[in-house]
Amino acid sequence: VVSTQSPVSSGINAEYGGINDHGYCCVKVIDELNVIKLSYVNHHPCVLPPIIKDSDVPIVIANLEEDGSWDLTLRELFPFLDNQKPVRLLADLSLLDINLVKKCIQSLIYFNLAFIVSPIRYSNTYYVTSAIQTIMQDIDLQEECIQYVKMDDRNPCPTWEVIFSLYETFQSGKKLKQVFLYEKPFLRNINDRRLVEFGLLRGILKRLHKYPIAQGPSGEENFPPEILEYQRNGVLDGQHSYDDICVKLGCKLDKVENDLDFCKDITIIQKLGV
Numbered sequence: 001v002v003s004t005q006s007p008v009s010s011g012i013n014a015e016y017g018g019i020n021d022h023g024y025c026c027v028k029v030i031d032e033l034n035v036i037k038l039s040y041v042n043h044h045p046c047v048l049p050p051i052i053k054d055s056d057v058p059i060v061i062a063n064l065e066e067d068g069s070w071d072l073t074l075r076e077l078f079p080f081l082d083n084q085k086p087v088r089l090l091a092d093l094s095l096l097d098i099n100l101v102k103k104c105i106q107s108l109i110y111f112n113l114a115f116i117v118s119p120i121r122y123s124n125t126y127y128v129t130s131a132i133q134t135i136m137q138d139i140d141l142q143e144e145c146i147q148y149v150k151m152d153d154r155n156p157c158p159t160w161e162v163i164f165s166l167y168e169t170f171q172s173g174k175k176l177k178q179v180f181l182y183e184k185p186f187l188r189n190i191n192d193r194r195l196v197e198f199g200l201l202r203g204i205l206k207r208l209h210k211y212p213i214a215q216g217p218s219g220e221e222n223f224p225p226e227i228l229e230y231q232r233n234g235v236l237d238g239q240h241s242y243d244d245i246c247v248k249l250g251c252k253l254d255k256v257e258n259d260l261d262f263c264k265d266i267t268i269i270q271k272l273g274v
Contacts, residue, residue, distance in 0.1 A: 049106035122177035206272040
């Protein structure tokens with residue numbers, strides 16, 4: 001039987017049927033290279049996608065398997081998503097425009113496939129929050145945490161009591177390095193990095209960020225030579241964290257800390273965040 005429907009009419013019918021039956025459709029418009037892809041999702045509580053910064057690190061929380069139906073950006077980006085690289089580096093390695101990378105990550109977050117954190121370093125300082133009380137009453141969340149932070153399936157799973165005691169060590173603010181050296185979570189089959197990731201995801205932990213602000217006259221002659229580069233790049237406005245500065249200027253955190261922490265012309269504002 002030869003269809004008498006026009007390509008437009010048959011395309012609309014296919015879209016209507018696909019959306020109603022499966023929540024998505026993929027309709028050829030002309031040939032294999034020209035398709036329309038539509039999907040329907042329930043209303044998500046995050047109406048507006050989060051603003052993605054160059055220094056943000058996307059953490060994938062779903063088991064993504066490469067799929068031919070993905071858009072080109074995600075296909076090119078996927079091999080570099082290792083939960084450690086910041087957005088700027090992901091764009092450079094994948095040879096993609098950074099704005100496309102940010103939009104792709106926003107989509108992953110919207111569909112609850114990823115979230116973003118600042119770079120996780122052993123020199124970072126973290127604080128435990130009152131949200132720890134919520135997980136104390138939630139057995140399912142405790143089990144989710146155990147499965148997320150364990151290092152090796154071949155060894156016994158860590159107990160929630162051990163994990164809770166590790167989170168408690170951040171009560172007065174601790175560097176991750178201190179927890180790693182003194183508590184030795186790896187001996188208890190706990191991945192310290194994933195311990196922090198889960199804590200940030202669930203609001204159990206907050207990281208202490210530093211934001212430098214230049215004081216006094218703004219003329220270049222008023223700053224020592226090692227500070228001029230920061231001033232010229234506009235990062236001493238209290239809106240750029242040390243992470244942002246490292247990514248924007250392409251320098252190491254140690255250098256930024258050595259240059260700015262003890263400069264009398266710089267005031268450091270500290271804020272808690274992810």
